[in-house]
Amino acid sequence: MEILAFGDTGWGDELFYATLMTIAVSITAMFIGFLFALIFTPLKLSKNKFLNFIANSYTTIIRGVPELLVIYLFFFGGTGAVMFVASIFGYNEYIEINAFITGAFAIGIISGAYSTEVFRGAIQSIDKGQFEAANVLGLNKFRKFIKIVLPQTLRLAIPNLSNVWQITLKDTSLISVTGLVEIMRQSYIAAGSTRDPLFFYSFAAVLYLLLTFVSMKLINRLEVRYSRGY
Amino acid sequence: MDLELMINSFPKLLSAAAITLKLLSVSLIIGLFIGLFFAILRINKNIFISKFAYGYSYVFRGTPLLVQIFIIYFGLGQIEYLRSTVLWVILKEPYWCAIIAFSLNTGAYTSEILRSAFQTIKPGMIEAGKSLGISNKVIFFKIQIPIAIRQSLPAYGNEIILMMKGTSLASTVTIMDLTGVAKYIISTTFKPIEVFIVAGGIYLLMTFIIHNVIKFLEKKYSY
Numbered sequence: 001m002e003i004l005a006f007g008d009t010g011w012g013d014e015l016f017y018a019t020l021m022t023i024a025v026s027i028t029a030m031f032i033g034f035l036f037a038l039i040f041t042p043l044k045l046s047k048n049k050f051l052n053f054i055a056n057s058y059t060t061i062i063r064g065v066p067e068l069l070v071i072y073l074f075f076f077g078g079t080g081a082v083m084f085v086a087s088i089f090g091y092n093e094y095i096e097i098n099a100f101i102t103g104a105f106a107i108g109i110i111s112g113a114y115s116t117e118v119f120r121g122a123i124q125s126i127d128k129g130q131f132e133a134a135n136v137l138g139l140n141k142f143r144k145f146i147k148i149v150l151p152q153t154l155r156l157a158i159p160n161l162s163n164v165w166q167i168t169l170k171d172t173s174l175i176s177v178t179g180l181v182e183i184m185r186q187s188y189i190a191a192g193s194t195r196d197p198l199f200f201y202s203f204a205a206v207l208y209l210l211l212t213f214v215s216m217k218l219i220n221r222l223e224v225r226y227s228r229g230y
Numbered sequence: 231m232d233l234e235l236m237i238n239s240f241p242k243l244l245s246a247a248a249i250t251l252k253l254l255s256v257s258l259i260i261g262l263f264i265g266l267f268f269a270i271l272r273i274n275k276n277i278f279i280s281k282f283a284y285g286y287s288y289v290f291r292g293t294p295l296l297v298q299i300f301i302i303y304f305g306l307g308q309i310e311y312l313r314s315t316v317l318w319v320i321l322k323e324p325y326w327c328a329i330i331a332f333s334l335n336t337g338a339y340t341s342e343i344l345r346s347a348f349q350t351i352k353p354g355m356i357e358a359g360k361s362l363g364i365s366n367k368v369i370f371f372k373i374q375i376p377i378a379i380r381q382s383l384p385a386y387g388n389e390i391i392l393m394m395k396g397t398s399l400a401s402t403v404t405i406m407d408l409t410g411v412a413k414y415i416i417s418t419t420f421k422p423i424e425v426f427i428v429a430g431g432i433y434l435l436m437t438f439i440i441h442n443v444i445k446f447l448e449k450k451y452s453y
Contacts (some may be wrong), residue, residue: 064395064434065434066397068399069426072412080422196308201297
């Protein structure tokens with residue numbers, strides 16, 4: 001257990017901070033994914049063929065291409081893209097983007113594609129009568145969405161969103177290739193310097209299991225909360 | 231857009247896609263047997279056996295595939311005893327380590343898919359078999375397995391696509407699969423978008439083919 005001690009002698013504190021980093025990246029990515037879902041779900045449900053096409057391309061491409069390839073695109077292409085935009089505004093110095101932002105954005109786009117599908121499915125399975133009732137009551141579009149559509153969507157979406165969360169959480173391990181010090185990267189560093197990869201990678205596996213286990217427990221409570229009245 | 235690079239890198243990426251497909255098909259075949267084995271353990275009435283099978287699928291589904299590959303590739307080589315056995319011939323090859331990790335991973339997901347398929351089989355079908363005097367073994371192979379296969383086709387199709395994407399992680403243990411070659415070309419030319427379009431296009435094509443084959447099979451075996 002000495003190897004996991006906190007302080008200079010062990011890897012305990014490093015791994016602890018790495019775990020916090022994994023949680024932070026996962027939550028940020030999940031949140032970015034929600035923002036993407038907020039844009040693309042209406043496009044998917046829209047009657048306009050062109051908007052449908054855009055949204056379908058997004059979800060099909062992201063769900064059909066390996067996560068690692070998307071991360072490489074952002075890792076190698078992100079700096080170039082930002083510098084290109086900056087050069088339009090006349091800024092020509094080298095810009096380095098933070099690994100956290102690149103990683104969270106790459107995973108967020110992936111997570112967003114899955115979330116979009118979940119929200120689409122949830123909204124489509126809401127009973128038609130609910131929309132009609134809202135119209136009859138004369139609710140405007142905004143109130144209809146906030147008061148009628150959103151609460152029911154959340155109830156139906158939470159079980160599937162918990163799957164998306166699991167995928168997102170596990171995908172963050174791939175950001176380690178960009179050098180962000182999360183669980184996987186920290187285990188890689190520790191394994192390299194102690195020459196004990198078996199222990200550190202197994203410990204990383206335990207940390208991930210712990211994260212998935214605890215988050216499942218929390219999501220289950222959320223599920224119960226949103227299912228009140230059913 | 232560097233069209234020349236896209237055209238030049240296409241044959242390289244296409245031949246790398248062959249390695250991706252090889253990794254995928256070998257792991258899927260081994261994984262199917264592992265999955266079937268653990269699914270049978272899961273529906274066993276002995277609580278220890280079914281808990282053991284549940285534990286297996288929980289651990290492999292709850293941890294990232296990257297961790298699993300690293301444990302097998304970097305971790306197992308550390309055990310002195312393993313180095314002296316015949317297993318070392320397999321474990322020192324990154325290719326086989328990746329195959330082992332992929333098979334165990336897809337095996338865990340497959341076992342869940344098959345288990346739920348087994349559990350949705352109507353008891354009446356099994357009872358009908360019993361009342362005809364068919365032995366349990368024949369009931370299992372001739373009634374339960376064919377129905378379970380049909381039931382699990384849609385979910386298994388998703389699993390194949392997820393696994394195809396998973397094989398990209400082989401590039402982290404020095405295997406030059408589609409993602410590995412794509413990364414190599416990106417890091418030597420610094421043209422990520424062009425390479426992403428070509429490599430991503432090949433992946434999408436494979437997804438498209440798998441998706442349609444599964445759809446065809448679903449239609450063929452529907453009743």
